[in-house]
Amino acid sequence: MWLVRYIPVETKFGFMRYRRWSFPFSAALSILCVAAFFALGMNFGIDFRGGTLVELQSREGPANIGEIRDEANGLGFGQVEVQQFGTPLDVSLRVQVQEARDGLTEEEVQQVVVQTLRDTFEDDYVFRRVEVVGPRVSGELVQSGTLGVVFAIFGVLVYLWFRFEWHFAVGAVIATLHDLVLTIGFFAITQIEFNMTSIAAILTILGYSLNDTVVVYDRIRETLRKYKRLTVYQVLDVAINATLSRTILTGVTTFLALVALAILGGEVIKGFAYAMIFGLVVGTYSSVFIAAPILIYLGVRPASEIAQAEEAARVQAAE
Known part of the structure; x- marks a missing residue:
């Protein structure tokens, strides 16, 4: 049990005072990602562009990229993209999608491409991975994703x-869109291949961020009812500090x-893992510095302020 003592339990950090920095910072990052x-565009993988992707491994010595x-x-x-990845033995070939010709359908032409590549390189290279996606399938994958x-x-x-109340729903959606924009920008800036695995990463990031946001929101709502004399700023700080140890444990293990x-x-x-690491950081950040403080601007108030407002309304109506 002594290991738990290294994790802060009763912290009193003033997170809300950083909201004047977090919102402009996030806005600047979002604009950068959209730009x-x-x-730059996205480095769409074979899933979305269509064509043939082949990964080769040299049987003897480093792969000769130029040859x-x-x-x-x-x-x-057409122009074939040839890239080295991993070790000097590994190389990938990307052949653009081929149109139907010589009485063959598009799918049959893609199979001809694979067989031709095998006949050309199989003596010197091991075919470790072969993916074939036709233009029709790639279009459907874009739409489905x-x-x-x-x-x-x-x-x-x-x-x-x-x-929750509508304030929390709007705040969570804004935080979710914030994470989505930054993650898309991450793919655009790093030019990591964007494929169906990337869609899975984005959905997983959104789920993780949402889960973290719901935990914080649930504690905020509980604290609003419990501490009736605190201001909304103090309530948000108390709630975030109360969930901080859980956030640290979940974030570190993930x-x-x-x-x-x-x-x-x-x-x-690898691309999925890199995107998830980025999304983990962004999701945790947005739960604390976007989803929580935005409730202030959406009009969330503690029970004491609501009661005072209702009493003032009753007095005014009686007069």
Whole structure:
């Protein structure tokens, strides 16, 4: 039990005094992320762009990137993206989506691409991963992924509207959109491949942030009823400090698991792990410095102020 003593239990940090800094800071970051999205764009993966993705591993010695690129571009499939990743032995090839030709459908042409690549490189390289996505499928994945994020945010609004008062629902949605914008900006700035795994990462980040926000909101609502003489600023500080040890424990354990995924998970899951680490930090930050203090501007008041306002209204009506 002595290890628990290293975790602060009864803290008295004044988080609300930093709201004048957190809101401009978050606004500046959000503007930067939106600008990066339109200026740099997303590094869409094979799921969204369509085409063929092949990962090779050299059987002997480091992979010869220049030779692979020359041979791949000479196959007649257009410009082939060749990149080294992981170790010097590993290389990835991305062939753009091919149109139907020679009486073959689009899907059949993609299979011809894979077979041609095998015939060209199989003697010197091991085919570790092959993904083929047609243009029709990639378009459906874009639509499904976008709808998934939109429905998730709408579900958050509906749930919190019934779970709490409208102030909390609006505050949680603003914090959720804040996390979404920053995460999209993270993908745009870092140019990490954006694929269906990234959509899963975004939805997981939103769920984690929402869970943290609901815990804070639940304690805020409880504290509003318990401490009737405190101002709303004091109530929010008390509630956040009361959940701080839980936030630290959850964040640290999740962070350690994600670091292990990023280091040991391999190239396929590395982007997911990096996005989750970023989302963990952003989600925790937004729960404390966005979702909580925004209640002040949305008009949340402690029970004492509500009672005084009601009494003043009754007196005025009696006069």
